[in-house]
Amino acid sequence: MANMSYCRFENTLDDLQDCFEHFDDRDDDGEPVRLSSEREARARRRLLDLVCEFAAEFGGMEYSEGED
Numbered sequence: 001m002a003n004m005s006y007c008r009f010e011n012t013l014d015d016l017q018d019c020f021e022h023f024d025d026r027d028d029d030g031e032p033v034r035l036s037s038e039r040e041a042r043a044r045r046r047l048l049d050l051v052c053e054f055a056a057e058f059g060g061m062e063y064s065e066g067e068d
Contacts, residue, residue: 019047
């Protein structure tokens, strides 16, 4: 389901933080945890590409006081 415009960034931040925390999960032997499907693996790669694009586009952006 799409995020509602009034909470888009708040909800997405929570989801992105969860993805970040589990991006490189390892099992007890230190081996990478296999994703549930090739579709999920593609989505992880696309997410990383998008985050890099975001950083390149907006990384130097300054915010007004009280905006964060």
